[in-house]
Amino acid sequence: MLVPWVCATGHHWTLHMFTLLTLVVSLIGVWLAWRQWGKVGRHWPGGSDRRASRFRFMAVGGIILSALSALLIVAEGIPNFYLGACL
Template sequence: MKRTGISIWLGLLVAPAVVLGAQSLNYALVQVACASGQHTALDAVSAVAFVFSAIAAWLAYRRWHATAERFNGSYVPRDARQPFLALMAMLIAALCAVIQLTMWFPQWLLSPCR
């Protein structure tokens, strides 16, 4: 049995957990941002979560590109688990990056005191 790379688990499990954690941390920091009048802490949390998700997607893409073989039309059995997991990790991490970006966008437009 082959080992699954850390890049796959970063995209499959850690990226969604980071995005959910960033949302929870942003909710906890809203009162601090409202009291201080600055939302740099909110932006920093969102930026870190977005960058992490984007890097996880890139690492999963590299893993998928390294493990996927070109389809040559033969019926020779091949192990497709690694490329499939890497592809799913890339898609989930990219989706997490888009979700984090869409959650970050209202912070640019709205005051934290609303």
């Protein structure tokens, strides 16, 4: 969505800024999920306490999803350093 604007204006730093911004948001998600997992005890989901098990499951799922999103954001941002937006 930004590529036509970047090509027209020459502001290539904008692509790097948005990559960094989305990476920070994803890493905040990892941090929040990790913090929530610590509040209910850092055990693998399961056991007799169903409520705590649900919280653990959601926290672990949030960590995994946010970390994978961060990895994909980095992988998506690498070509911005090597390839130009206006090929």
